[in-house]
Amino acid sequence: MAIDYKLIGNRIKEKRKECGKRQIDVAADIYVSSGYISQIERGLTKTNLETLSDIADILNCDVADFITGSNSPGRDKYKEDILNLYHKLSIEERLMLYSLLKVYIASKKTQ
Secondary structure, eight states: OOOOHHHHHHHHHHHHHHTTOOHHHHHHHHTSOHHHHHHHHTTOSOOOHHHHHHHHHHTTSOTHHHHTTTTOTTOOTTHHHHHHHHTTSOHHHHHHHHHHHHHHHHHHHTO
């Protein structure tokens, strides 16, 4: 099974922001470059468990928070991205999206 490093990176980024830390802060704490942290968060580089553990320690969480479910073959790869985008919408925009989605699904059933 392939590991979804983008998912892991997104989880790290969300937790880092939740903790009010910048990439440069995390990088300095584990003695790596902020560019390396950026690459991890974007899923561009594969990191080892030791580095993930160091990041988890800095962000006061468990490394399992980052990796649980990251290798599930049936996982919907777009669900998290869609939810993140959804949360950026206003109430009116959410209602519009909901209406569009209902129309789209209804049209698929008639085909």
